[in-house]
Amino acid sequence: MSFESLGLSHNIIKSVRKLGFLKPFLIQEQTIPVILSGKDLIGIAQTGSGKTACFVMPILEKIQNEDVKKDRNIQVLVLAPTRELVIQIDEVFRAFTENLKREIRTMAVYGGVSINPQMKGLFGVEILVATPGRLLDLIEHKALSISQIRYLVIDEADKMFQLGFEEEMNKLFAMMPAMKQTTMFSATLNEKVEEIKKRLTIEPVLVEIKQQEINIDQIEQIAYHVTDETKGPFLRFLIKEQNIKQALIFTSSTRIADHLVEKLKKNKIPATAIHGQKSQGARSTNLKNFKEGETQILVATDLIGRGIHIESLNFVINYELPRSPLDYVHRIGRTGRANESGTAITLVTDGELQHFRTIQKKMGKKVDLIYTDNVDLHGY
Template identity: 65%
Template sequence: MSFENLGLSPYISKAIAELGFLKPFEIQTETIPHILKGKDVMGIAKTGSGKTLCFVAPLLQKIQHQSYEKSRFIKALIIVPTRELAVQIEQTFVGLQKALRREVKTQAVFGGTSINPQMKNLYGTEILIATPGRLLDLMDHNALSLEQLNYLVIDEADKLFQLGFGDEMARILKAIPKKKQTVLFSATLNDKVDEIKTTLNIKPEIVEVKNTEVEIDSIEQIAYKVDAENKGPFLRYLIKSENLEQVLVFVSSTRTADNLVDKLKKNKISAMAIHSKKSQGARLDNLEDFKLGDVQVLVATDLIGRGIHIEGLPTVINYELPRSPLDYVHRIGRTGRANATGKAISLITEEDLHHFKIIQKKMGKKVELLSTDDVNLHGY
């Protein structure tokens, strides 16, 4: 099966291949033909399954053939829960633009940065990727209009409504025309998503890809029993002794993230932190440096980690365990994405043992716990 077989043009299919996607993943195979035909679609698939391309490629193929006149009217709206996800989706659009007959102006807007540059650049935008709060700000400033919207995409719909965006989403949906094509993507099919379907008055084609176990099985999971005071030295030992060149480290607080980065730098390991107290510009710069390999270690909190996607990320380390088993699966899912292999390492203290057992039980997979008693941490 090729992308052309799904109905995408040879030019867009070639551009997709140049992005590193040689053949469609299951969610793409099942949804792209429906979207190209103008049907409402709900795709249920976990993060990292290739869903972004499901709507980016069809939207570009459709809109490039439509007439273009500079205005405030948006043709396609993509609503996302986080700034990082908005930027990543915009990058996918940019990656396929060269395959088009004409440029389709695309822009990502989000909070945490000045609204003025976003307002100035909005005029003439055809495809808008937005977080709910910033979208409403721009609507209140009359910087855009949704009256002529033809396409609505709600990405990570379950998170949008779990993270407290309910009132904002209700305002946005009221401003959207009833006649449009709607595409929803969600990791789960929960009651809130059902509410969205009712609110939008749609009966979408539902495509569910159940591949969580397979993707977890593609990740090598290892855990080390470590004394609390030796966590930092053991992390540095792991990075240096195993020559880990690109490592995403998860922690539970911004304070821990900053402290950990300071210690890593003092031990000549290039590291940066990415968390909610960093400016949006700093977060994007740090993430880009990490993706390019200019930074060896990126330390992240869970909220920011939700939007991180790095192709072929080899290693994730849980310096501290998350509160929920679902967050644990989400963390380790940053590696081993889209059929690639990866390694997830967890540092477990005596206090963590009971919680780690619960995580393993909920995940349905046992993780070997290795002793570190014989490891010489002198000099780390």
């Protein structure tokens, strides 16, 4: 099945192609037509299954044809439980807005940072991605209104209640209009998700995708124990000492990706970054240079990394661990393709050890941890 067959217009398809996606994931095949039809939806799928684009593409498809008055009334509200997920979803929206019929402003808001810049930036925003607590703060400051939203998306709905957002969510639901299209995604269909259905009085279409196994037997996995201070120097040591000709490195944020590229360049290692904050032209050029071997190191976030398809890539390096085990598998799956061997290297700090054990357990494969205390990193 192609993206064109899902009912998406040329404007969206153009972004799809530029991001490097060849065909829809299974969850996208089954949910995009439902959302385009205007029906409510619950999608059950594991993190890392391509679900963010499931709601990003059809929502942008629908609102790009509409003239909306610029004010503080949000048209599309996406709720997510963590700052990291909010930022990631906003990056996906931004990546798909470049070729639309008109400009559509998106914004991510979350706690832990000053509220004032967020308040000032909200005028004219049509798509808001938010954590519940910060959204309530902004509403109390009269920085925005959700009384006229037409599209509500709740991502990782099961985690919303596990992380204690129940009271905040109920307050937000009370402020929303009864008539709206609701889309929810969750890893499981549990009683809390059922509660949301009842609270919103919806009877959504249910789409459930079983977790797909990815063959990782051809990939050699190596993990190195590092500290926060030695992680950067050890990475540079590894690239030079092992004479790594080309590698795709994953980080968890655009900020870390750019910082890492800067450090690599200072140490005479040709590197470039590719992520949602880069312009389309920069992303295309950087990916082209990497594929053609002109750039030694490409640093990517998970969003853009999913669209990178290179037949012969010997090394993938996890500079930071991803949020989910499935994301980890998708990352290392960039190597070891077309029956070729590949190597996946992961740098693990003390703070990531437990999460890395969880990844190994879910993956069903043990990865030996090599300690680097005795490695001489002077000059790196």
